[in-house]
Amino acid sequence: MPISPTAQAVLLEGQDAIAFAQSQFTSQVTALPNGQWQFSSWLDAQGRVRVLFHLARLDDQRLLLVLRGGDATTFAEALRRFVFRSRVKVVIADAWTLGNAPAMPMHIVDANSDVIRLGCGTHTLQLSANAGDNDSWRIAQLHAGWPWLPDDALNEFIPPALSLHRLGAIALDKGCYPGQEIVARLHYRGGNKRHLHRVQLSTSVSDGTALLRNDREFVRLLDVIAHAERVEALAVIADDVASNISQDMENVSDDGIEVKLLDSWQS
Structure with a gap:
């Protein structure tokens, strides 16, 4: 299945948005400053990558998750089951398209009401209503080793098989999150082939x-x-x-x- 130009994205909003993301996702969310993004993922209990995404911190109470494969509706519905008493809303983002924009520094986020840009060093990934140049960012990210997960590759690979540690998507020095024990065991004892x-x-x-x-x-x-x-x-x-x-x-x-x-x- 080719990469869709439609951005699959989810917003986490509310007083507990940062804490909720820290407890669910593999990256060190609390260390991420406002106006920056990091790679992150959500694992199942067996340590397999359910969803891989750019996690952008828009402000103190809002996170934007831009999926690198998968469906935003399916992801949001699954994530809501873990909200419990947390003061956070899981919202499917606007119907943006993915495109390319002039280069911005790595991990910088430039967000306004109708355009969001994620700086990727050599290029910028843009989410907007106007598709623009859809494809030029793809080869740059492929050369950088940034995986995109087709539908049938979701829930299949453990993080080392996708080289997620190299991308900073995996934190070993934070509290528990789904699949954390598997991640730690593979890192410290080996076993990934x-x-x-x-x-x-x-x-x-x-x-x-x-x-x-x-x-x-x-x-x-x-x-x-x-x-x-x-x-x-x-x-x-x-x-x-x-x-x-x-x-x-x-x-x-x-x-x-x-x-x-x-x-x-x-x-």
Whole structure:
């Protein structure tokens, strides 16, 4: 499924918005200043990533969550089950579109009533009513190793497999949140055998495609982009398989798609 130009976003509003997010999400929300954003995620009890998002702190009582895959309505409904007595509202944000804007410093948020811009260093991700240039931000983020999760990749990967520690999306020095014990155990004791890679493909396929070799999955693609007469993708690959691919060994799928390793990221 290609990335939708429609921004899937949720607002958390109220006196307990920051504390609620701190208790549910994987990043250090309380350390985030107003007017900045960070990567964050929401895990299930088994430590798998339910949702990955940009978390922007608009002010002392409002957070904007811009999803990197998934559906805002489904996410909001699931999150509301955990509100209990907290003074926080979970609101589906306006029907914005995703586009590109002139570069702003990394993690800076520029927000007004009808346009919100998230500074990404080399470019800016813009949420607005006018779509503008929808696609130019995608290749920059793919090259940076910022994963986008297709629908069938939600609730499947643990944070190290998506290299979320590298993005600052995982805090190990905060109180409990869903999946925190699994995250800590994997970090301190090891056990993760898959990591995120940027690959080149010999032909284009759909986002989320699982490439098979000898009838077994050997490369799981996330976002796939065709540009400049080549096809690139972010992919989750087992470490031993990635080692073979890097040596141009066993790098062709059962249906003849050749995989070339371009970049790799650890946890």
